[in-house]
Amino acid sequence: MAECGIVIVFYRPDTHCVRRANRVARAARCVVVDNTAGVRSGADLGLVDEIVYVANGVNHGIATAINQGVELLMSAGCKCALIFDQDSEPSTQLLEGLPRLLDEELSRNSRVALIGPAYEDARLGGVAPFVRFGYLTLRRVAPVGTRPIDVDFLISSGSCINLNVWREIGPMDDALFIDLVDLEWCVRARAKGFTVLGAPEFRLAHELGGEPVRVFGRRYPSHSPLRHYYLFRNAVALIKRGYVPWTWKSTELVKFPVRLIVYGLFLRPRLAHLRMAFHGIRHGLMGRLGPLEKQ
Template sequence: MISNIAGVVVLYNPEADVFDNISTYYNSLDKLYVVDNSEVPSEKLLLKLKKSFSKVEYHHLENNQGIAKALNVAASRAFEEGFDWLLTMDQDSQASEGMVPTLLEVCAKIPKERIGIIAPKYILETDSSELDQNNIQEVDVVITSGNLLNMCAFKEVGPFREDFFIDYVDHEYCLRLKLSNYKVIKNNKVILYHKLGESKSHSFLGYQVNASHHNFLRRYYITRNRLAVLKEFKSRFPQYYRNESTNNIRELVKIILFEKNKVSKVKSVVQGYKDFYSNKFGKYNG
């Protein structure tokens, strides 16, 4: 069941713990594509990669071209080389023991031909309602890290949207998969240990409130790309539209109440709106 699986880890100026992270899922793969978005690649890192992992194919994109470009490079190579699945991992994510084969247990209950993505449960999630007796849950969207992407679905649905550059690349792709009648499945039986930037918990009026503390650049991409996804999929996914529209407002309030560099972040939100309405996408150039 676990044969014919490739993986990709996308790098951007990674920390030393990236090797420990890779080792948590490497042995479940037949090949690992390492796609490096760092402007200047680390020779030390590359030497250690080659020494530590024999099934690695390294790609340096020469400059930061975004998560979508990196995923497309790996997915295209995986499809060309005849792999059935592609595990997509962030550099700071760790797999729990047996994550990949446990994810694939879904295929015993749902025909592989109708599955677009199989995702784990993320350790950051705390809502117990995510768990059910069967452990399998069909959802609208999942984040990129820890996913098994069906290569047949990739062939049909096409590449990730590179003009988004980073944020909402995952949401847009999941919704596109669902419009092509592929299922996005969470297997809550398996855990991915995932970091979420500088997320912090704050006390407010007796409640604990989580704020992401994304930097101003991420805040720009989140705003611009979220608006594009909402516009594209509003009529087909009304509940998703309502949830994300609410999140748009909540996150702005959290920036004002809890986060540092409020002015630059609010300006980035405004710029995100402007560029969305001007249909200006791609990498932000200031």
């Protein structure tokens, strides 16, 4: 099996995040990229010496952090990279099995860009389906069986990237900063003829967003007003890009008013959520990307 490394992105980590990183680092070469403000060392946090710790001292966003970690792994000779958020809880089965499965798939198809598990968030009702884009609605594919499933995108956390094609596809889009970064990379990979695969036999315990809000019996992941700024801004930015398929664009346009209603009526403070959502839409139309505070 080709050597696989691990990238974990930190942002204001607690002791549980550090403990998870130390456990994960036993499986493979591990890079922790920390977007928390302030300069500190891995030893100060309690990270084991085997972890390569990158202290950005400022929040550069999820895209830049992943790119930093991937570049370090590639310089060390790694051929694939497992990506994790700080709150993801990968099993030993996933850490060992997903790179092996990527190797198997690459022996059949060298155009596989990445492979990833189904994520499981008990707060949102358990295991989420894989997704394919469809006009006006997403097509959900149950994660059953053992054979990998061709999908349109995967969340970054838990995904195993084929680093042999990283240069051809290009890095994550730094300008998006956070939200839809993983979707954009998968869409770009598929636009260049690469395959994205869901691995139904693997699960990743991962909490999507903050505490869910229940609306008419359905749970929606909640975020801060600032995150809603990035969500709406980046969605508008991607809708404007030619390589993004109209199947996804049409679905997003349908979701826009629904999200505005949910955030405006069911999340507090209501005005702050709506104000930041519309602020994001305006900046997306204007083409203003990057971190909000630098605009």
